[in-house]
Amino acid sequence: MENKKPDHLFIFLEVFAQEGGIQSYVKDMLRAYKKLNYQGQVFVLRDKYPVDDNLVGGNLNFKGFAHASTMIGRIRFMVSFLTFLIINRPQWVFCGHIKLGVITRLFCGLLNIPYTVLTYGKEVWDTLPPKQRQVLVDANQILTISRYSCDRIYQSHKIDQNKIDILPCVVDADKFTIAPKPIDLIKKYNLENSKVLLTVARLWSGDIYKGVDVTIRALPTILKTHPNVKYLVVGRGDDQPRLKKLTQQLGIEDKVIFAGFIPTPELVNHYQVCDAYIMPSQEGFGIVYLEGMSCGKPVLSGDSDGSADPLQDGLLGWCVPHRDVDAVASACIEILQGNDHRCNGEWLREETVKKFSLQVLDNRLKELIIDKELS
Structure with a gap:
């Protein structure tokens, strides 16, 4: 050869x-x-x-x-x-x-x-x-x-x-697996006794479609029902100062953790430390949804984009209008209640790996x- x-x-x-x-x-x-x-x-x-x-x-x-x-x-x-x-x-x-x-x-x-x-x-x-x-x-x-x-x-x-x-x-299902929440990350981000929402995305001003700002705006409503929620944002970019300022304006800066850039080998632990993966975005597909579900985490995406494929047209997760703060808040509250079959981690992983x-x-x-x- x-x-x-x-x-x-x-x-x-x-x-x-x-x-x-x-x-x-x-x-x-x-x-x-x-x-x-x-x-x-x-x-x-x-x-x-x-x-x-x-x-x-x-x-x-x-x-x-x-x-x-x-x-x-x-x-x-x-x-x-x-x-x-x-x-x-x-x-x-x-x-x-x-x-x-x-x-x-x-x-x-x-x-x-x-x-x-x-x-x-x-x-x-x-x-x-x-x-x-x-x-x-x-x-x-x-x-x-x-x-x-x-x-x-x-x-x-x-x-x-x-x-x-x-x-x-x-998704590499051998890497992205279901596991207990990593103690080291719970301590690092001060997540004790917290329900954790996660987003992994570029924080560039040209990519606001990722919906991090929408999720931040939804937090005050979510906190009324689930006051122990924290939002972990993994990623870096020039939009981070605006997002931080938004948390201050809403009085929830202690509820949002900006983790910055995390190397790919360490991402698995960040999925495992969360309770749900939230990204109301407009994606061509959205590998992150596969990674979250392969780790057994319920997911939220936009409702008019390529995420229909990994979420299998809503069978596996919540699809909401990507700039609708109220819709994101309502879906997050439902996810955190954990009563829906789409919160079954083992089933999510099985259905995800079967097709992807x-x-x-x-x-x-x-x-x-x-x-x-x-x-």
């Missing part, structure tokens, strides 16, 4: 430089690819080198193009991209973000190489610049993560639905790649 020319080229903006839902999804997809009998090359614009031992070596070769000069990094990336296509003529190119789509369409068009565009959520939901829309129109395949994103792509861009395939997000395990992703990716070869 070492001397075999690569079958596929994957290009991404970043995989290891930051942590987030897209990066987690990409890593899961590449792990699934490593189990297949193909040789792949991965180019990553903003990374220097892979930092995940599970992805290094074997049938995947990585090259990062991060540079002190953004322009030099981009030039090197584009030159290497085109050179690789000319020399190796891979069977297929997987473009990992619409922002890399224009150059992918140009190079693959010149060399008559088919390409797939990976999509995730908001970046393709609404009207795109003409050149980016043409990337989707001319793509041989579009992969997206949920039924909702599939529908939005079609509605906004009138793309042939037959070439849009769903490759869902999944790593094995499901392995099988689906294999199926999609084989289908392309036969088409």
